[in-house]
Amino acid sequence: MNFIYFHCFILFISLHGVISNRRNVLDSRICFADGFSFGVATASYQIEGAWNVSGKGEGIWDRYTHAHPEIVVDRSNGDVADGSYYKVKKDVALLRELGISFYRFSIAWSRILPNGLSNYVNEDGIRYYKELLAELRRNHITPVVTMYHFDLPQSLQELGGWTNPIMAEYFVDYARVLLDTFGDEVKIWLTFNEPYTFCEDGYGGIEAPGANSSGFEDYMCGHNVLRAHGMVYRMFDKEYRKKIGGHMGITLDFSWLEPATTSEEDQQAAETARQFYFGWFAHPIFSKSGDYPPIMRSMIDANSKRQGFYHSRLPYFTPEEVKMIRGAYDFLGLNHYTTYLIKHGSRRLGVQPSFVDDMNVIKFQKDEWPKTNSSWLKVVPWGFRKALNWVRLNYRNPKTLITENGVSFERGLRDTKRVNYIDSYLRALHTAIHQDGCLVVGYAYWSFLDNFEWTRGFSERFGLFEVDYQSPNLTRTARLSAKYYTNVAKTGCLPNNFADYTYNTD
Numbered sequence: 001m002n003f004i005y006f007h008c009f010i011l012f013i014s015l016h017g018v019i020s021n022r023r024n025v026l027d028s029r030i031c032f033a034d035g036f037s038f039g040v041a042t043a044s045y046q047i048e049g050a051w052n053v054s055g056k057g058e059g060i061w062d063r064y065t066h067a068h069p070e071i072v073v074d075r076s077n078g079d080v081a082d083g084s085y086y087k088v089k090k091d092v093a094l095l096r097e098l099g100i101s102f103y104r105f106s107i108a109w110s111r112i113l114p115n116g117l118s119n120y121v122n123e124d125g126i127r128y129y130k131e132l133l134a135e136l137r138r139n140h141i142t143p144v145v146t147m148y149h150f151d152l153p154q155s156l157q158e159l160g161g162w163t164n165p166i167m168a169e170y171f172v173d174y175a176r177v178l179l180d181t182f183g184d185e186v187k188i189w190l191t192f193n194e195p196y197t198f199c200e201d202g203y204g205g206i207e208a209p210g211a212n213s214s215g216f217e218d219y220m221c222g223h224n225v226l227r228a229h230g231m232v233y234r235m236f237d238k239e240y241r242k243k244i245g246g247h248m249g250i251t252l253d254f255s256w257l258e259p260a261t262t263s264e265e266d267q268q269a270a271e272t273a274r275q276f277y278f279g280w281f282a283h284p285i286f287s288k289s290g291d292y293p294p295i296m297r298s299m300i301d302a303n304s305k306r307q308g309f310y311h312s313r314l315p316y317f318t319p320e321e322v323k324m325i326r327g328a329y330d331f332l333g334l335n336h337y338t339t340y341l342i343k344h345g346s347r348r349l350g351v352q353p354s355f356v357d358d359m360n361v362i363k364f365q366k367d368e369w370p371k372t373n374s375s376w377l378k379v380v381p382w383g384f385r386k387a388l389n390w391v392r393l394n395y396r397n398p399k400t401l402i403t404e405n406g407v408s409f410e411r412g413l414r415d416t417k418r419v420n421y422i423d424s425y426l427r428a429l430h431t432a433i434h435q436d437g438c439l440v441v442g443y444a445y446w447s448f449l450d451n452f453e454w455t456r457g458f459s460e461r462f463g464l465f466e467v468d469y470q471s472p473n474l475t476r477t478a479r480l481s482a483k484y485y486t487n488v489a490k491t492g493c494l495p496n497n498f499a500d501y502t503y504n505t506d
């Protein structure tokens with residue numbers, strides 16, 4: 001067993017025990033198990049910049065932000081972003097300072113395959129990620145790599161992007177290049193980040209590629225992404241696992257959805273919403289029976305029929321596909337940020353047809369819940385515990401890695417609100433693990449750095465490190481939360497009071 005494989009083996013199976021004797025018996029702090037891992041997360045388009053440098057092909061977010069600057073609140077784009085493409089050494093030094101044990105980042109498909117296809121591989125793209133991996137290795141930080149975080153090569157979008165079934169084959173080819181090239185170094189893989197988000201917001205809405213075709217193209221996208229995920233997992237299992245080892249999962253976003261009232265109708269509506277928002281992608285992969293959630297199947301079939309369609313707008317898997325996709329995971333990557341309330345909807349919600357109309361629920365948040373700098377994100381830590389338990393009960397307690405949890409606040413280094421957010425969510429997570437028995441092996445904070453927040457541009461800041469976008473070298477400065485998180489990562493414990501890590505940020 002080589003070092004890296006051993007490292008991952010420990011991370012996932014026996015829970016890597018680098019930090020031992022963290023506490024004595026009199027210590028009243030809340031502590032995670034010795035093997036529990038802390039990390040931070042980023043994504044290629046949001047931090048790299050260098051959008052057209054050294055052979056990189058155009059991605060859909062390049063095209064979209066250039067053609068439609070008005071779609072981004074501050075009319076910014078990811079052309080330069082955090083310039084992480086040029087700052088491998090600097091960024092890894094900061095990661096090391098954080099004391100974390102893993103770093104989750106994504107690979108830009110069009111940096112590796114500029115046209116999206118496997119016949120031409122861009123050597124400089126390979127060089128960049130190899131350099132990053134080597135630097136992480138030197139610093140004993142385990143890479144967790146996402147193959148796809150929203151940035152499809154533009155050339156593939158011209159073919160219809162994820163609405164085209166052939167995209168699954170092209171994704172398999174891309175994954176093969178990644179496994180062949182980086183498989184020796186990377187042992188923890190995520191195929192996709194948040195298919196719900198890029199299928200619903202991208203194909204059902206106005207994020208890139210901005211198809212705005214909810215109730216149709218969102219379902220086509222989801223269908224092909226699920227097929228693509230299953231195909232890559234089976235290829236990994238058959239051709240790579242024995243040879244190079246490793247673990248493969250998928251990252252899904254799960255906001256907790258709580259019934260607005262105790263009425264039977266609202267309880268039912270909240271469960272339907274969970275099946276639509278989360279079960280859409282989780283049920284085919286993680287449930288015992290596989291395929292789409294039965295409630296999603298029946299509601300969309302019935303709605304389609306009522307609307308005069310001969311075929312359901314939600315495509316059908318073949319029995320072979322159901323089998324291929326079911327169980328296609330070694331672990332679940334879970335993103336969790338916030339909670340919503342759900343009320344039963346009275347028919348005809350918004351545009352018809354649409355995802356929201358098919359689901360027939362009303363989603364909102366409570367005014368009293370603490371606000372953040374993102375309109376969709378309220379601080380509701382108890383929802384984290386509920387979401388984790390719902391996963392445990394519905395999908396036979398899968399091994400889970402929290403691949404994102406985080407919050408945006410205003411600029412500034414004394415971000416006590418962020419410290420409070422992380423601390424309260426980590427407490428909820430601790431309860432879910434130690435009282436409820438959820439099998440969670442690690443936690444990544446989103447994000448390592450302030451970055452390009454899609455249609456919110458640079459106006460929403462999620463970073464443990466602040467980035468000064470006015471300074472020519474995009475200076476990174478640790479916030480108070482970086483110090484707090486360093487303490488947590490190094491001790492495995494939540495400090496009893498914030499004075500434990502108070503530090504002068506001036």
Ligand code: GBH
Pocket residue numbers: 043046193194197201253335337375376404446453462
């Ligand atoms: C994550 O998604 C993404 O994985 C990550 O790239 C991103 O940086 C991070 O969130 C923080 O934003 O604008 O009101 O229509 C979390 C799920 C889905 C939440 C899209 C925000 C848009 C809400 N996100 N959603 S709104």
